[in-house]
Amino acid sequence: MTSNQRSRPLTQWNLGAFTYSASGNSSNTLASPPEAKQKEAAKPPATPPPLAMPRPSRPKDPLPPPQIPTLSENPWSTYEEVLSFPKRQVCLARRRGNYAELVNVQQLRQDPSSVAHVVETVNRVIHPSFLHLVRCYRYANRSFLIWEPTEFSLTQVLGSACTISEVEIASIVHAILKGIQHLRDRGKALATLDNDQILFTEAGAVKIAGVERSCDIDPSVMNADTLKLRKLAETVLRLMKKNGAHHAWSPAAQGLPEKLRTEPLDRLLQDEVFTQSNDGGELKSLVSVVNKTAFHNFGFPAQKENPL
Numbered sequence: 001m002t003s004n005q006r007s008r009p010l011t012q013w014n015l016g017a018f019t020y021s022a023s024g025n026s027s028n029t030l031a032s033p034p035e036a037k038q039k040e041a042a043k044p045p046a047t048p049p050p051l052a053m054p055r056p057s058r059p060k061d062p063l064p065p066p067q068i069p070t071l072s073e074n075p076w077s078t079y080e081e082v083l084s085f086p087k088r089q090v091c092l093a094r095r096r097g098n099y100a101e102l103v104n105v106q107q108l109r110q111d112p113s114s115v116a117h118v119v120e121t122v123n124r125v126i127h128p129s130f131l132h133l134v135r136c137y138r139y140a141n142r143s144f145l146i147w148e149p150t151e152f153s154l155t156q157v158l159g160s161a162c163t164i165s166e167v168e169i170a171s172i173v174h175a176i177l178k179g180i181q182h183l184r185d186r187g188k189a190l191a192t193l194d195n196d197q198i199l200f201t202e203a204g205a206v207k208i209a210g211v212e213r214s215c216d217i218d219p220s221v222m223n224a225d226t227l228k229l230r231k232l233a234e235t236v237l238r239l240m241k242k243n244g245a246h247h248a249w250s251p252a253a254q255g256l257p258e259k260l261r262t263e264p265l266d267r268l269l270q271d272e273v274f275t276q277s278n279d280g281g282e283l284k285s286l287v288s289v290v291n292k293t294a295f296h297n298f299g300f301p302a303q304k305e306n307p308l
Contacts, residue, residue: 068123068133070116075137075144079105092149102149103134107142115143118212125186125214129179131199131207150207151287152294154198154235160294163243164286166253166273171282172198173236173256174274175206180227181265189217193228195235200290204283224261229268233260 079093082102095101108115115136122133137144154172157164176198183189191213199207217226224230236257240249252273259268 068119068135070119070136070138072138074139075105075146079103079146081105090147104147104149106145106147108145109142112138112143115145118145121212121214125183125188125211127179127182129175129182129206129208130211131209148201148207150199150201151291152200154195154200156294157200157286157290158195158238158242160290162286162289162293163247164239166250167276167282168286169236169239169253169256170273170276171204172206172239173232173260174269176208176232177265177269179208179211180229181269183211183214184222184227184265187216187219188214189222189226190228191215193231193235198235200283200287202287204281204285204287206283227265229260229265233257236260 078095080096082092082094084091085104090104090106093103093105095103108118110118115138119133119136122130126132131150132148134146134148136146176193180190190208190210192210193208197209199209201207224233233256240247240253250273252271256271256273259271263271
């Protein structure tokens with residue numbers, strides 16, 4: 001038998017609506033029989049499924065945030081206490097051997113799992129408007145959170161004898177709004193926004209404390225109250241009163257409290273009152289003056305090697 005002759009007829013397998021033909025001299029093909037084509041043509045066109053309303057997508061961070069280290073050692077082997085802030089339940093400390101490196105130390109007596117949740121929450125919402133958590137220590141059944149240093153809170157600003165400018169108010173509000181926006185975009189909101197939570201660094205940056213207590217919130221209930229915009233409007237009015245009843249504020253500044261109560265957050269951030277504010281140091285002089293004129297409730301530690 002030659003190579004061009006076959007010992008048996010061409011084999012075909014019927015697989016439902018298709019027939020598979022095996023040929024030694026050609027590639028395999030799938031063929032649809034005529035009756036299957038007729039049935040397919042007689043079918044009515046399929047009705048497309050209804051379009052689903054797109055859900056708003058939350059922005060994804062381009063890179064995962066760096067993990068906040070947790071150390072199982074005595075923090076007072078690394079730091080020594082300098083000043084205490086009784087109302088804030090933290091103390092100012094400096095690194096042993098490098099007195100220029102200052103931190104705020106917060107001592108917690110919570111369950112380790114609760115502290116781990118705090119650290120995880122802070123790590124997931126890192127933003128320049130929030131107080132930076134440097135590291136966490138666990139030692140002798142206690143936890144110690146090491147925060148970046150700050151000079152004072154908005155309470156001291158309100159209690160100082162200095163006046164305040166429109167640019168300074170705008171810089172404070174703008175930084176807070178950006179932090180609120182960052183949380184909102186992740187389905188969260190600040191639990192509270194008290195004056196003691198709004199802190200100032202030596203360089204004039206505004207930092208919101210308490211982000212570890214932020215809570216999840218549904219977009220349907222996000223408004224001026226739940227996002228703490230109404231609370232921020234009250235703070236702006238208190239700041240403006242520092243300059244006296246006869247101070248001449250611009251129309252943009254006068255309208256800011258009402259806009260905080262009524263306008264959407266994204267529109268607020270584009271308001272003209274913030275055009276002169278870029279959070280690049282407008283508050284440095286305010287920090288210097290408040291440090292000289294405000295009353296600070298400091299407590300000095302006893303002279304001992306280890307505060308534990």
